[in-house]
Amino acid sequence: MHKSITSIIVYLRKPHYSASLAFFRIAFGLMLLFSMLRFWSKGWITELYVNPAFHFKYFGFGWIQSWGDYTPLLFFICGLSALLFALGLFYRVAAVLLFLSFTYIELLDATNYLNHYYFVSLVLFLMIFLPANANLALDNRLKPSTARRFVPRWTTGSIRLMLGIIYFYAGLAKLNADWMLDAMPLRLWLPAKNDLPLIGNLFNHTATAYAFSWFGAIYDLSIPFLLLYSRSRAWAYAAVVIFHLMTAVLFPIGMFPYVMIVSALIFFDTAAMDRWFRKLPSGILPVCNNGLDYRFTPNAKKYIGAVFLLFFTLQLLFPFRFLMYPGNLFWTEQGYRFSWRVMLMEKMGYAQFVVKDAVSGEQTGVNNNLFLTRNQEKMMSTQPDFILQYARFLARHYQERGMQKPEVYAQVYVSMNGRRSRLFIDSTIDLSVQEDNFCNKAWILPFEAMKK
Amino acid sequence: MISNKERRCSLLLIPKLYIMNRNVRKILLGIISLSLLFAYTFVASCDKKSKGGEADGKALDRKALFVNYTANYILPGYQALKTDIIALQEAAAGFTAAPDAAKLSILRDSWYVAYLSWQKVDMLEFGPAEKQSLRSFLNIYPVTTSKVEQNVSVGNYNLETFNNYDAQGFPALDYLLNGLGSDDASVIAYYTTHANAQARISYLNNVIAKMLEKVSAVHTEWQSYQTDFINATGTDVEGSLSKMVNAFVLYYERFLRSGKIGYPVGAMTAQPLPTHCESYYSPGNGKAMAVTALQSVIAFYEGKSFDGGQSGKGMKTYLAAIATKDDDGTLMSEVISTELNAALTALNGVNGTLRDGVVNNRAAILGVYDLLQKAVASLKVDMVSAFGISITYVDNDGD
Structure with missing residues (x-):
């Protein structure tokens, strides 16, 4: 193997603190639990999944069957596994169950497609293979030998990479004439919000739509790098919070801003995370204090490595499949979904x-x-x-x-x-x-x- | 130790811009932000000038739009309808006290006048009118005459119930005044010598009383609702723009295009249904109803006052301020006016009655339908999309 590739692999296998991955697991699980509760409390389970006489399917997933009146049970399974996932209790089972139930729900009706649901499914898939219960998990109480203060870098790194792809590709998607040169669709969407206090009046001006469009594109393209770089990280995270809160105020996009705000915490220094958790008074979830590294078995290394390599190669290529179709992508939407084209038209x-x-x-x-x-x-x-x-x-x-x-x-x-x-x-x-x-x-x- | 390594690694990813002197950096940042601010104010101020006259901020003021609609169209519109139904009630009282041909003629005239007034406010089925289901009590057609006759003969009826929507309102009056016989004398006989004459008289009066009750309720509720309406400036489903535009577009698509033209002519099925014509029992009035309805749609879209005297802020001015254009660069706000007026011209040009025309003059009426249909896409897709709202109503019956 080439020397530089070897050195990259060696680097990726080096340990860093498991606190970041564990914290991400907790935050992500709680957010999904909250999502399920929100869905249920708004009556959307019945409205979107039980009532419709006809369900649209994704190509190749026509075999997905509606659970009809038992759909709430599906949501219950999803919510329960999200809770177990957050607590780190029976983690592997919970992760598999959560991935399957969440993805099944999303496959039930393709008209409910949202990019962030797809993101959640992808992350959950990755999480199945990651030792996210090595720290801050009830599993560590049941079986103290599962507690590990260190995990290989690539574990946390794969979540960071996934987020980085999303932001960067969302930024690339914005580099089109409508968005950059005509400030569309923000030019239409912003005036509809001109009754907001303080800033509302700004939205009457096309210039604001241009400013937002350009800022949005630059933000998406640069934020993964600014989050990676330690000296800009704090500012970049502040930008993440402000940007997503702004979109939450302006557009009816539900949980998405919060998903991103929480997820971006994965970029924070794992050592700092570790210090922070060790300072906290010990709660329900035990903070790992040993000096042990999490080690994958040689077989696991081989297979997970192959799966992740395939996964990320696909992630990098799939959004470009639209190039194989003639015509305007936004018009035909052939190759539009699953490509991080968010609020784009x-x-x-x-x-x-x-x-x-x-x-x-x-x-x-x-x-x-x-x-x-x-x-x-x-x-x-x-x-x-x-x-x-x-x-x-x-x-x-x-x-x-x-x-x-x-x-x-x-x-x-x-x-x-x-x-x-x-x-x-x-x-x-x-x-x-x-x-x-x-x-x-x-x-x-x-x-x-x-x-x- | 580990965090240091992490830091070093991430440094590799970013070109080392940071080597710059701290003061140079500050000055650079200052220059960049100042020039951005300058560029922004420059563009923003040019923006205003290019619109000519009114700054777009004012044209996009939804509150002003609602103020105009409330004060100059909606309130006077319901007032006029109420006045006309009171006149109708008096005419009916006059006729039923001593039925004769002259009083029947007066009653028919006042029915016609009130029916035209209804056409001007039919599109406002949101807020109080929606709450009262005003349209259901005033204009569900075709009337089911068997229900009317059963109510008259049995006597024990409740006009509030869903089941009686198609046995009351203007269509039921059409039947009761125009549909009982071929000449005045035979109609009058139903109110004088026929077995259930007295019951029929009270049914006639009860139907009108129910209409007045509902219209009065809507008119009264608007007095208090107007504040909420004017202040709900949001563009979500609870906002007034969404409610009003949805009611307007729904009315245009389902009750004007389909109800008055498409369904009777069988635009979708190629099967004419003349019995589904509005004012079926007095076919001479049908075209006037459709024309008034379409004229009112145009006036309301353009923000005109109820009496037609003045123009104000409306959907048209709001759309013009958003400035979406068609492929030739014409403002969509103008395109919609042009399309609606083309349909109106075609409708006005139809010879004879609509009831006869849907069977015998199909080409002309299908032509009107096609022109009406063109504007559906412009209203329902282009205008709604530009307004940043969405269609919230469930669609029409296949027509």
């Missing part, structure tokens, strides 16, 4: 479906709300793969209701980043016979260069 659509019986000639307009919730309809009307899934569902539905050969046509108008709405997909194409796959969807009408 204002897109709104209006979709009307007509089902025609090719045999009898009978035709009917579809009332979308018989089948879809408001949110599902909103998401469906701007995203081609959802339009297709829904159209195929309609064909099945009307066939069951006695139509002999239902054809489904859709008139969809979409407006993007303040441009005038226009026809989104070919309205003369029978959607019921189109296949969903990773190939380019030729029936999406081209975006062309639309003028403002």
